[in-house]
Amino acid sequence: MRFVRPLLQPQNINTPFALGTGRSAVASDPVTGEVIFTTDGNFVYDGMDRVLATTLGGNTALNQGVAIAQNPGNRDQFYIFTINNGTGLLEFTIFDLTQYSGPPGFPAPAEGDLVGLPSNTGLPATPRSPGMIIIPNDTRDGFWLISHQTGTTNYDVVEIDATGAFSINTQAVGAITNAVNLSFNQATAQLAIASSEPTQTVEILSIDQATGTLTLVTNIPGTNASTLGTENIYDTEWSNNGDFLYLSGNFETGADSLMQVDMTQATLIPRPVSTSGMVRSYGIQMAPDSAIYHLYEIAGGALQLGRINEPDTIFTQVLYAPVPLGSTDFGGRQFPAFLPQLNPDLSADFSFSGTCQNAPTLFYPTIIPGSDSVRWDFGDGSSSLQLGPSHTYATDSTFDVTLTAFLNGDSVSVTKPVTITAFDIQITVQSDTTFCREDFPPSIRIKRHRQCSCSG
Numbered sequence: 001m002r003f004v005r006p007l008l009q010p011q012n013i014n015t016p017f018a019l020g021t022g023r024s025a026v027a028s029d030p031v032t033g034e035v036i037f038t039t040d041g042n043f044v045y046d047g048m049d050r051v052l053a054t055t056l057g058g059n060t061a062l063n064q065g066v067a068i069a070q071n072p073g074n075r076d077q078f079y080i081f082t083i084n085n086g087t088g089l090l091e092f093t094i095f096d097l098t099q100y101s102g103p104p105g106f107p108a109p110a111e112g113d114l115v116g117l118p119s120n121t122g123l124p125a126t127p128r129s130p131g132m133i134i135i136p137n138d139t140r141d142g143f144w145l146i147s148h149q150t151g152t153t154n155y156d157v158v159e160i161d162a163t164g165a166f167s168i169n170t171q172a173v174g175a176i177t178n179a180v181n182l183s184f185n186q187a188t189a190q191l192a193i194a195s196s197e198p199t200q201t202v203e204i205l206s207i208d209q210a211t212g213t214l215t216l217v218t219n220i221p222g223t224n225a226s227t228l229g230t231e232n233i234y235d236t237e238w239s240n241n242g243d244f245l246y247l248s249g250n251f252e253t254g255a256d257s258l259m260q261v262d263m264t265q266a267t268l269i270p271r272p273v274s275t276s277g278m279v280r281s282y283g284i285q286m287a288p289d290s291a292i293y294h295l296y297e298i299a300g301g302a303l304q305l306g307r308i309n310e311p312d313t314i315f316t317q318v319l320y321a322p323v324p325l326g327s328t329d330f331g332g333r334q335f336p337a338f339l340p341q342l343n344p345d346l347s348a349d350f351s352f353s354g355t356c357q358n359a360p361t362l363f364y365p366t367i368i369p370g371s372d373s374v375r376w377d378f379g380d381g382s383s384s385l386q387l388g389p390s391h392t393y394a395t396d397s398t399f400d401v402t403l404t405a406f407l408n409g410d411s412v413s414v415t416k417p418v419t420i421t422a423f424d425i426q427i428t429v430q431s432d433t434t435f436c437r438e439d440f441p442p443s444i445r446i447k448r449h450r451q452c453s454c455s456g
Contacts, residue, residue, distance in 0.1 A: 022061045025068045025337040027078055027095070030344065030408050031370035037095050037112060038336075041066035041082045044093075046101045046111045054114040056093055058082030062130040063180045063234065067337050069134045069143050073164030075342070081132065081145060082118065088127030090147055090156075091118040122166035124149065124156040130196065133182040134160075138209040140343040146191070146207075146214075148179035155179075157212040174203045174216045181235050188242035188263075190217060194233035194249070198226035202233055202247065204263075220261055222270050226250040235334070237284040237292055239311045246273070246292060246311065248281040256281035258294060258308075260315040271315040275306065276322040285335035286311075294320075295333055302329040344369060346412045348405040357423040360390040363401070371405040379418070396422035 027036040038045045041058030045051050059065045062083060071077035076097040084091055099113035129148040136143055137159075145158040153176065157169045180196040184207075191205045191214075202220040207213070226232030226249065233249035234256075247259040247270055258281050259270035275281075280297035287293050292308040304327060309319040347368045354361045365374065365388060376384040378391045379399030393399065402415040 022059070022332075023064045023066055023334045023337055024060075024332075025066045025080070027068055027070075027339050030339070030341060031372075036078070036097065039066060039068075039080055042085075044080070044095065044114060046113070048101075048111050050101055050111075052101055052114055054093070054117065056080065056082045056091070056118050057084055057086070058091075058118075059085040063334060064131040064133065064182065064337070067132050067134045067145065068339055069145070069160060070339055070342055071164040072142050072160065072162045072342060077115075077164075078339075079160070079164075081123075081134070083128045083130070083132075084118070088150070089120050089125065090123045090128050090132070091120050092123065093118045122168075123158060124168060124170070126150075129179040131179040131181045131194070133184060133191070134337075134340050135184050135186075135207070136209070136340050136342070137212075140341070143340060144207070144209070144212045146182060148176070148193075150178055153177060155214055157214065159212055169212055171214050173205060173214045174219075176200050176203055181233070183236045183238060185238035185242040187240065188238075190238075190242065192236040192238065192245055194223075194236050194247075198228065198232045198250075199224050202236060204245075218268065220245070220247070220268050220270065222251065223247060223249075225252040227252065234281065235283045237286055239292075240286065240290060241312055244311060244313075246284055246308065248284045248294065248296075250281075255279060256296075258284070258296075258320075260318065262314060273308065273315055273318050273320055275320055277304075278306075282333040283335045284308075293335070295330060295335065302327075303331055303333065304328070305330050341408055341410075344407055344410055346371075346405060346407050346410050348403055348412050348414045350401075350403050350414065350416065352401070352416075352418055354390075355418065355420055357393055357396045357420050359423065360392050361418065361420070362388075362390045363403075364388055365403055365405070367405045369407075371407050373406045375404045375406075377402040377404075393420040396420050 024040045026038050035047050040060045042056050042060050043051055065083045067081045069079050078095040080093045082091055094115045095112055096115045097112040098110050100110050101113040126149050129150045132147040134143050134145050141162045143160040147156050153172050155171050155173055159167045176193055176195045178196040179193050181194040183192045189207055193203045202223040204217040206215045206217050223233055228250050233247050235248045237246045243264050245261045245263055251257050258273045258275050260273055261268050261270050277298045278296045279299055283295040285293050292311045294306040295303055297303050305325055307321045307324045349366045351364045352361055374387055376389055379401050398417050398419045400415050401418045402413055404411055404413040
């Protein structure tokens with residue numbers, strides 16, 4: 001599915017290739033939204049949907065078996081992290097946008113290709129649990145890759161610094177010995193960790209995004225009583241403000257449930273969200289439209305997509321739509337990973353023309369690298385959401401005009417004074433020409449004429 005700007009309307013799209021049942025990953029341009037590549041952890045497809053010759057050897061059934069990040073030291077390159085299907089080791093491969101994956105030649109541009117084979121160099125050398133995640137550091141010029149050593153309480157936090165280099169920090173935190181899923185909330189800087197062991201509860205960790213240090217905050221009671229014997233909580237996801245945590249999986253009964261925990265309460269209690277027709281509950285994912293989407297299995301085995309509307313509210317008021325995009329079998333249990341965003345170095349400026357009272361003033365923005373929306377404040381109480389608007393000032397004065405540009409949650413503003421000249425009388429000599437009073441010498445008297453128009 002994709003979300004169409006400016007209203008972020010969700011749409012179903014079909015790929016010409018099948019992905020695994022576990023986590024895949026999609027890299028897209030943060031300005032245009034165009035897909036750069038897609039991978040299920042084994043096969044990689046370029047932006048033209050062509051399968052690349054090199055395979056990654058990752059386990060395509062894992063809950064979070066693939067993660068991706070742009071190389072901070074070379075923004076034409078992207079790291080693809082996978083868990084090897086044979087050894088269980090964490091490996092990386094580089095996708096380079098400057099390489100040709102198809103037949104080269106003018107005028108076709110490079111669509112990108114893999115450089116080298118999957119490698120464990122610079123990464124932890126012990127087998128991984130099924131879950132991993134990449135989050136930005138505090139200055140957003142690098143990342144933290146967080147994975148878990150299976151059978152231990154150790155997390156390996158790999159720093160990807162501003163040059164793209166790796167360094168490992170191993171930390172023993174909490175009691176989980178097989179982390180199946182990690183979710184992160186930027187507002188609270190907290191991680192929810194779900195275990196594949198039914199006897200282990202979901203744990204909440206905090207991360208210092210400057211140092212990568214993990215700290216145990218609390219655990220969620222009632223998340224360690226699954227009847228399945230192999231896993232209890234399949235996925236977790238936060239509301240945008242971090243006040244609510246959603247849990248998808250098995251809670252004591254034969255059928256799965258979708259639960260909400262109010263993280264602002266002293267006692268943390270999972271409470272059920274009302275769903276329809278669900279037998280098994282799988283992936284949950286916050287989307288650009290601020291709704292949480294939910295993959296679940298119905299009787300007969302089809303995997304459908306539901307939606308939690310307005311997730312920043314208590315469970316009794318949560319509105320759940322069981323098939324908001326129709327009864328399509330999505331064929332997967334987990335949502336893809338996306339690129340965590342580097343600092344986009346967003347900049348904005350503008351120029352203007354036409355400074356007469358009662359005549360349009362035109363505004364011309366310059367936004368680098370681009371924006372998904374803008375807002376203009378014209379300084380007289382009026383505003384506009386148009387990219388290049390015009391505005392007519394009713395009085396002569398100097399107005400502070402502010403342009404704010406937005407891109408994927410980032411914003412930048414610029415303010416400039418615009419001086420409007422008094423102009424009570426207009427002489428129209430052509431349909432596109434307007435004069436101000438000071439365009440005429442003071443000794444010349446201007447005779448006012450009534451203009452008429454007719455239509456028929």
